[in-house]
Structure formats: structure tokens, C-alpha cells
Amino acid sequence: MKSKLTLQLGELFVGAGGLSLGLILADHPRAQFQPLFAIDNDKESLLSYQHNLEWLLKNTQKILPKMPVVINADIKKVNTLDLLGELQLQVNDLDLLVGGSPCQGFSSSNRGAEARKKSQQNSLAKIFLDKMGEIRPKMFLIENVQGVGWTKITSSMQLVMQKDSPVATKKPKNVREFLIQQSTSLGYTVWHGIINAKDFGVPQDRVRFILFGVRNDLINESTDISLESYLEKRPIATQTTVHDAISDLPRIGNGETWNGNDYHPSDNEYIKKMRRFMLNGDLSDHFTTNHSQYVLDRFKCIPQGGNWKSIKDKMENYSDIDNTHSNIYRRLVYKTPAHTISHYRKSMTIHPRQNRGLSMREACRLQSFPDWFRFQGKKDSQQQQLANAVPPLMASAIGLAIADFWLDHLSEIKKYSHE
Numbered sequence: 001m002k003s004k005l006t007l008q009l010g011e012l013f014v015g016a017g018g019l020s021l022g023l024i025l026a027d028h029p030r031a032q033f034q035p036l037f038a039i040d041n042d043k044e045s046l047l048s049y050q051h052n053l054e055w056l057l058k059n060t061q062k063i064l065p066k067m068p069v070v071i072n073a074d075i076k077k078v079n080t081l082d083l084l085g086e087l088q089l090q091v092n093d094l095d096l097l098v099g100g101s102p103c104q105g106f107s108s109s110n111r112g113a114e115a116r117k118k119s120q121q122n123s124l125a126k127i128f129l130d131k132m133g134e135i136r137p138k139m140f141l142i143e144n145v146q147g148v149g150w151t152k153i154t155s156s157m158q159l160v161m162q163k164d165s166p167v168a169t170k171k172p173k174n175v176r177e178f179l180i181q182q183s184t185s186l187g188y189t190v191w192h193g194i195i196n197a198k199d200f201g202v203p204q205d206r207v208r209f210i211l212f213g214v215r216n217d218l219i220n221e222s223t224d225i226s227l228e229s230y231l232e233k234r235p236i237a238t239q240t241t242v243h244d245a246i247s248d249l250p251r252i253g254n255g256e257t258w259n260g261n262d263y264h265p266s267d268n269e270y271i272k273k274m275r276r277f278m279l280n281g282d283l284s285d286h287f288t289t290n291h292s293q294y295v296l297d298r299f300k301c302i303p304q305g306g307n308w309k310s311i312k313d314k315m316e317n318y319s320d321i322d323n324t325h326s327n328i329y330r331r332l333v334y335k336t337p338a339h340t341i342s343h344y345r346k347s348m349t350i351h352p353r354q355n356r357g358l359s360m361r362e363a364c365r366l367q368s369f370p371d372w373f374r375f376q377g378k379k380d381s382q383q384q385q386l387a388n389a390v391p392p393l394m395a396s397a398i399g400l401a402i403a404d405f406w407l408d409h410l411s412e413i414k415k416y417s418h419e
């Protein structure tokens with residue numbers, strides 16, 4: 001069998017691992033990603049990461065030959081040089097560093113204690129670059145929400161200029177400009193773009209910012225490092241709808257867990273992807289939240305595509321009703337991709353046809369997590385981990401693009417494989 005190039009990867013803010021999982025499963029014909037380390041300070045997210053990577057290792061060793069080192073720590077306290085030593089890597093060796101720092105800080109409301117918390121979270125975007133400056137990977141990828149383009153920088157986001165830095169000294173207007181200027185100053189050439197998960201087969205309208213960079217000593221001035229053409233290389237025939245993604249899941253009621261054994265998955269292309277590697281008809285985590293009767297009565301009044309506005313007169317328990325987010329009490333539309341899936345229980349996301357909240361498995365399907373993927377920890381934590389994640393199928397598209405870029409421009413650097 002022809003050997004594949006292995007791209008070694010490190011991840012900060014790994015969460016439950018949506019981004020890693022997509023990279024690992026990218027299925028490039030000539031390259032594959034092997035995570036070497038993963039860092040997060042949330043124990044339950046790391047339990048999910050570890051549990052599911054171990055599942056992959058056990059069931060598909062070709063795709064994941066070995067487990068990464070998993071580190072449960074505040075990223076600020078991790079000594080990256082010790083970590084590189086433990087992995088027997090030198091500075092400059094790592095192929096790819098990736099990460100998406102918490103994004104709650106990049107939303108519009110900004111007052112008092114909430115604002116301070118958000119400001120601290122925003123500073124984590126800078127910590128990624130500090131760590132990158134120590135590791136000096138060959139390439140890096142940052143994923144975040146579009147809000148980085150309109151969120152002002154925090155006081156900790158002072159540009160640290162390297163000697164001979166080619167970057168202008170203009171003060172960045174927002175976090176996006178800061179990230180671009182600071183990574184350029186660290187000696188990287190960067191490209192950034194806005195991508196939508198629904199363009200990569202994910203049954204969800206989820207728009208995200210990505211920043212990709214390549215270390216300057218590996219390329220020359222004429223190298224085009226844009227991932228745009230690579231991302232457009234494998235167009236999807238049609239968008240995946242909510243119906244494609246969840247209509248095969250058995251009917252259950254409010255507060256119920258499906259325990260049957262008569263589940264028959266659809267054989268559409270999306271469900272085949274979701275059930276890849278599964279050898280039996282198992283179906284897990286198809287459970288719904290037990291909502292009160294008054295909530296179910298509200299659900300009944302909301303049509304597909306509607307939200308809390310259909311029941312405005314009933315929303316007495318919402319103090320600032322006119323500032324309520326449009327995704328609250330939103331009922332999914334069967335024939336289109338879903339709206340952005342946040343914490344589906346807190347947002348009261350409603351099934352398109354049944355008068356109940358979504359099940360965990362339905363929400364996983366809408367985020368393109370495979371059916372064998374089991375989130376770990378308390379239910380609330382599982383739901384938050386899912387909301388935080390990069391949809392793996394979108395991450396796979398990014399992985400394919402990065403692998404194509406590498407093979408076109410950097411493949412002379414190293415030639416080794418594991419197959």
C-alpha cells in the first residue's frame with residue numbers, strides 16, 4: 001500500500017476534540033494527521049476527548065496509530081519547552097499547532113463582572129500566539145467566531161514585535177487585526193477567511209473565522225498560502241438538511257431515553273458518514289430533557305423556523321424579552337440545514353415535527369459528531385462541550401485543505417510515514 005505522509009499536530013483549548021477529530025478523520029489520500037498533545041483545563045471535556053480517541057485507536061488503528069499526551073492544565077501555566085522535551089521534539093519541529101480559544105468573549109454584550117470575565121477569555125486568544133512563539137510550529141490554524149472581527153482588543157493584547165519584524169506598527173482595531181499582526185510579527189505569513197459549516201456537508205448554518213499561517217523560513221515571497229482554492233476543491237453536491245441528519249432517529253417523548261433495539265439507520269450519504277466504523281445497529285444518547293408542561297405548551301405554538309417571537313405574550317419569565325437571541329425557542333426546519341447549534345437545552349431548541357426538545361444524539365448529528373462518539377461528564381457539561389465544538393466534518397474539510405497545501409508547497413521538508 002502506498003504510504004501516507006504523517007503531519008504531527010498539537011492542540012491548545014482542545015475541548016471534547018471536534019477540531020482534532022475532523023483532522024484525524026479527514027481521509028486525505030496522501031496525508032494524515034496524528035495528534036501528539038492536547039491541552040485544556042476542563043476535566044470533563046478531556047474525558048470526552050480521551051474516551052473517543054481511545055475508541056478510534058482500538059477500532060481503526062490505521063487512522064489513529066497512537067494516543068496523544070493529554071494535559072489537563074491552565075494553558076498559561078504549561079511550560080511548552082518541557083512539553084516539547086517530553087515529546088522529544090525541538091523548537092521548530094511540530095508540523096501544525098491548532099486551537100480555538102473560548103469564544104463567549106467575542107459576543108456583543110459587555111458589562112460589569114461579565115465584561116471582565118469576557119475580557120479574560122479574550123486574552124486567551126493572545127496566549128495561543130505566545131505559546132506558538134515558543135513552539136514555532138511549521139503551520140498554525142486558529143478557529144474562532146466572526147466576532148473577533150468586531151471585538152476591541154483587551155489591555156493584555158499588546159503587540160510584541162520581533163526584531164526585524166516586517167509588520168506595520170499600526171494599533172490593531174480589533175482582535176482579528178491583533179491576531180494577524182502578532183502572528184506576522186512572529187515570523188509567519190498568514191491567510192484568513194470566513195467559512196460556513198453548511199458548505200462542507202454539515203447540516204448546520206455555522207459561520208466561523210479561520211486564520212492559517214506558515215513559518216516564513218519554509219516558503220518564499222511568491223508562495224500563495226491562501227486555503228481558499230483548496231477549500232473549494234471538493235464541492236458538495238447539495239447541502240445536508242435536518243431531515244437527512246435526524247429523521248431516521250426513533251420517535252421519543254419529552255424526558256425520555258430510547259432503549260429499543262429496532263433502530264434502522266437511513267442509508268443516505270450523511271448517515272453513512274455518521275456511522276462509519278460502526279459494526280452494529282447501536283444507537284446511544286438519544287435522550288431528551290424533561291421540560292415542564294408550560295414549556296411544552298409553548299413549543300406547540302411555534303412553527304418550523306419560528307422562535308420565541310411566536311409566543312412573546314407567554315414569555316413572562318424573560319426579563320429583557322426584546323433583547324432575547326433569535327435562536328431561543330427556535331424550532332428546526334426539516335428541509336434546510338439547522339441554525340447554529342449552541343447549548344441546545346438552554347436555548348430550548350425544538351424538534352421540527354415533535355413537540356419536545358432535541359435529543360443529545362440529534363444535536364450531535366447536527367454538529368456532525370459520529371454516532372460512536374460519546375460525550376463524557378454531566379449532561380450539562382456534555383451539552384456545553386458539544387456547543388463549543390468545531391463540527392468535525394468542517395474540520396475535515398480544513399484538514400484536507402491544509403494537507404493539500406502541504407503537499408503542494410512544503411512536501412520537500414519531510415518524507416516519512418507510518419503505513
Ligand SMILES: C[S@@+](CC[C@H](N)C(=O)[O-])C[C@H]1O[C@@H](n2cnc3c(N)ncnc32)[C@H](O)[C@@H]1O
Pocket residue numbers: 013014015016017018019020039040041042045073074075076099100101102103124385388389390391
Ligand atoms: C471553544 S472551546 C474549544 C472547542 C474545540 N476546538 C472543539 O472543537 O471541540 C474552548 C476550550 O478552551 C478551554 N479553556 C478555557 N480556558 C482555558 C485555559 N485557561 N487553559 C486551557 N484551556 C482553557 C475550555 O475548557 C474549552 O474546552
